[in-house]
Amino acid sequence: MCGRMTMTHPAEAMARLFGAAPANDLPVTPRFNICPTQDVGVVTFDDATRHYRTMRWGFVPKWYKSPTDGPLLINARAETIAEKPSFREACRTRRCLIPATGFYEWTKDAAGNRLPWYIHPADDSPLVLAGIWQDWRQGEDRLTTFAIVTCPAGAGLSHIHHREPVSLAPEDWGKWLGEDGKGAALLMTAAPKARFKAFRVDPQVNSNRAQGQQLIAPI
Template sequence: MCGRFAVTLPPDAMAQLFQAVPGNDLPDVPNYNICPTNRVHVVVSDDSRRLTAMRWGFLPHWYKAENDGPLLINARAETIAEKPAFRAAVRERRCLIPVTGFYEWTKDAEGNRLPWYIHAAEGAPLAFAGIWQMWGHDDPVATCAIVTTAANQPMSAIHHRMPVILSPGDWPLWLGEAGHGAAPLMRAAPDELLAWHRVDRAVNSNRASGAELIAPNGEGAGGHL
């Protein structure tokens, strides 16, 4: 799964990277502790690509309120085409979610949650595969979820799931610009793509902020997934 992530790339740099027109009301960056229900940057494509903001937490059309059911921040690649909440979106409303890195947790012998920061080994931004949907009638809200898949072998040492990470060559197909047949893109990233390090437990709080959240804390620092 993916439950927290960081974005440090400025909106104009994001827009240039994805060749997208930026919206006027994008979330503030940098943000080193993006949590579920926060507004996040999302790239969508209709006649052209747009960089826009959406609520992280997909809301099915039958929810009468934002808390009317489970918080759907992730969608499993293995079942996304079958789940009533997601099946129309994965066919018709796919998006890219730019991130700088994301967090996962392991536990020590005493059961304490130990956070890890996971990022591209070469330092480049990552593009998560996402789906989106408008929710509500009077004041519609754009909502999204991150597509996840079984972890690759190195990542499985930290968590058994990981986000679907798309390379630039796959972006047009995922966004629907290059025809149909995006299902094969919902796979684990290459083993060599990611690196990781332990970070301070301060990030365990969803109220924590600041660049120090992604700084190595010296425990288990370094390595490649």
């Protein structure tokens, strides 16, 4: 599961990192509480070129009559992504990279209170998540959306949640995008135990209106 993200790196730096042509409408950073239905910068590979472009978080299948015609599909399970009608075509032909600096997950205390954790690469390198994307059209309405691919959590994060987003090492970016042939399915696994650093943060992030660097301060 991945339901909130952060992105603090400038769009220009991310475009250079990926060797991608940047769009003009990329979201302004830093952002410390990115939520589903918000715009996010993602990397795609089209016409033999990488593009850093804006998409809405929350995959909208082609048969939806409106963006709210069904469940908000913010995640796609690695175990079923190749067979599920919502995702199978995108899994084959429309994969993307989702740059971030970290993400949030929640546990609960004995009273049922939601306790947020902030999770980010232990070496503070950019986090790159595996995603799939979709162009949705109805009449003149058009929306480009994505979902984050998730897998069963590995030893590093399973004490917090039973699932984690699929994160990709730099040598795997091209394979996930479809530049380097087949084998993307083999990348949909949990990160090594030492990949992430995780710590509790203030519950104020439970509100999707909360903003500011204090959201990722350890408590």
